[in-house]
Amino acid sequence: MKYKKDPIIIGIESSCDDSAVSIIRSRKILSNVIIGQNIHKKYGGIVPELAARLHDKNLLKAIDKSIKLANIKKYQIDAVSFTIGPGLIGSLLIGCSLAKSLAIGLNIPIITVDHIQAHTLIHFIENGNINNSYPNFPFLSLVISGGHTLIIKVDDYLHMKVLGSTLDNPIGEVFDKIARKFGFSYPGGVFIEKYSKYGNFKKFKFPKPLVKGLNFSFSGLKSYIFRFIDEKLIKDPNFLKKNLFDLCASIQNIIIDILIEKIHKAVIKTKINRITLSGGVSSNERVKKVFLFQAKKNNWNLFIPNNLYTNDNGAMIAITGMIKYHKKQFNSLNVTPYSKFKYFIN
Known part of the structure; x- marks a missing residue:
C-alpha cells in the first residue's frame, strides 16, 4: 500500500x-451518519438478534450516505477502520465482515479499533469537545455509557491503563x-434527566456503595432504590406519581456524587x-x-465532548483509525471480533 500523510479514513x-x-x-x-434501531423500545432493551439483523440492512445505507455527504468517491478512501470489540458479537461480526469486504473491494488496509479506546480518543477530533482544544498527555478518562463505567489513565494515544471499572452494572x-421501574420507555435515562430538572435533588437520601479503590458498584444502590419505592408504594399507591420529579433528581444526584x-x-x-468525559451519559x-463546578473548585482541566460525539458514533472509530494509520498499525483480514472488554488497551 502507498502511505499518505493526509489520508481519508472511514x-x-x-x-x-x-x-x-x-x-x-x-x-x-467530513461526514457522520448514525442510523438507530427504534424496534428495541417495545422490548425494553436491546435484542441482540434483531440488532445484528438490522445492522445487515442499515450499515450499507450508512456507508453510502456517509460517502455522499463527505463529497468524495469510494476510491479516495485510504483505509477502513471498524469496531472489533467489545460489544454484541452478532453486531460486531456484521460490521467486521462489511469492513473487510469494503477493504478487499478497494484494495486498502483495515484497522481494528477498540470501542472504549475510541470513546476516549473522541477529544482529538477537530472541535470534538466544548473546549475546542485537545487534552495533553497524560490525562484521566471517565467513560460513562450504557455499557461501561471506567476510569482510564491515558499516557498516549494508544497506551492506556484501566484504573477502575464497575464491578456489576454500568451507569x-x-x-x-x-427508568423502567418508573414506567418510562427504553432508553430511559433521558427521561430521568428530563424529569430531574423539575425536582429537588435533596429530597431523598440514598446510601453510597462502599467500594474500595477506584472501582464502582451500582447494583446495591439500584436494589436499595427498588426496595425503597416498593415499600413506599405499599403505604401510598400514588407515591411514585406524587414524587416522580424529586425521585429522578435525587437518584441522578447520588450517582453523579459517586462519579465525582x-x-x-x-x-x-x-x-x-x-x-476527559466520554460516553452517552456525558x-x-x-x-x-x-463536573464543571468541581473542575473550577479543584483546578481540574476538564474536557467535555460535544453532544454529537457522546453516544456510539463512527467519528470516534475514524479518529482512532487515523491515529493508528499514522502509526502504521494495520491488521490482517484474519481478525475476529471480541465481545468482552479488555482491561489493558494497547
Missing part, C-alpha cells in the same frame, strides 16, 4: 444497536432499569488533573454542570 461502528459510519480527513469529520444501564468522588480519588492518586446536562 470509520464503521456496530458494537450495539446504532449503525454508525463516519469519514475523516486530518482531524476534520447507563442503571439509569435505564430505574471516584474522580477526585483518581486525581489524588495519579496527581493528574486533566480529565451528554447529561446535570453531569456536565456538576
Whole structure:
C-alpha cells in the first residue's frame, strides 16, 4: 500500500444497536451518519438478534450516505477502520465482515479499533469537545455509557491503563432499569434527566456503595432504590406519581456524587488533573454542570465532548483509525471480533 500523510479514513461502528459510519480527513469529520434501531423500545432493551439483523440492512445505507455527504468517491478512501470489540458479537461480526469486504473491494488496509479506546480518543477530533482544544498527555478518562463505567489513565494515544471499572452494572444501564421501574420507555435515562430538572435533588437520601479503590458498584444502590419505592408504594399507591420529579433528581444526584468522588480519588492518586468525559451519559446536562463546578473548585482541566460525539458514533472509530494509520498499525483480514472488554488497551 502507498502511505499518505493526509489520508481519508472511514470509520464503521456496530458494537450495539446504532449503525454508525463516519469519514475523516486530518482531524476534520467530513461526514457522520448514525442510523438507530427504534424496534428495541417495545422490548425494553436491546435484542441482540434483531440488532445484528438490522445492522445487515442499515450499515450499507450508512456507508453510502456517509460517502455522499463527505463529497468524495469510494476510491479516495485510504483505509477502513471498524469496531472489533467489545460489544454484541452478532453486531460486531456484521460490521467486521462489511469492513473487510469494503477493504478487499478497494484494495486498502483495515484497522481494528477498540470501542472504549475510541470513546476516549473522541477529544482529538477537530472541535470534538466544548473546549475546542485537545487534552495533553497524560490525562484521566471517565467513560460513562450504557455499557461501561471506567476510569482510564491515558499516557498516549494508544497506551492506556484501566484504573477502575464497575464491578456489576454500568451507569447507563442503571439509569435505564430505574427508568423502567418508573414506567418510562427504553432508553430511559433521558427521561430521568428530563424529569430531574423539575425536582429537588435533596429530597431523598440514598446510601453510597462502599467500594474500595477506584472501582464502582451500582447494583446495591439500584436494589436499595427498588426496595425503597416498593415499600413506599405499599403505604401510598400514588407515591411514585406524587414524587416522580424529586425521585429522578435525587437518584441522578447520588450517582453523579459517586462519579465525582471516584474522580477526585483518581486525581489524588495519579496527581493528574486533566480529565476527559466520554460516553452517552456525558451528554447529561446535570453531569456536565456538576463536573464543571468541581473542575473550577479543584483546578481540574476538564474536557467535555460535544453532544454529537457522546453516544456510539463512527467519528470516534475514524479518529482512532487515523491515529493508528499514522502509526502504521494495520491488521490482517484474519481478525475476529471480541465481545468482552479488555482491561489493558494497547
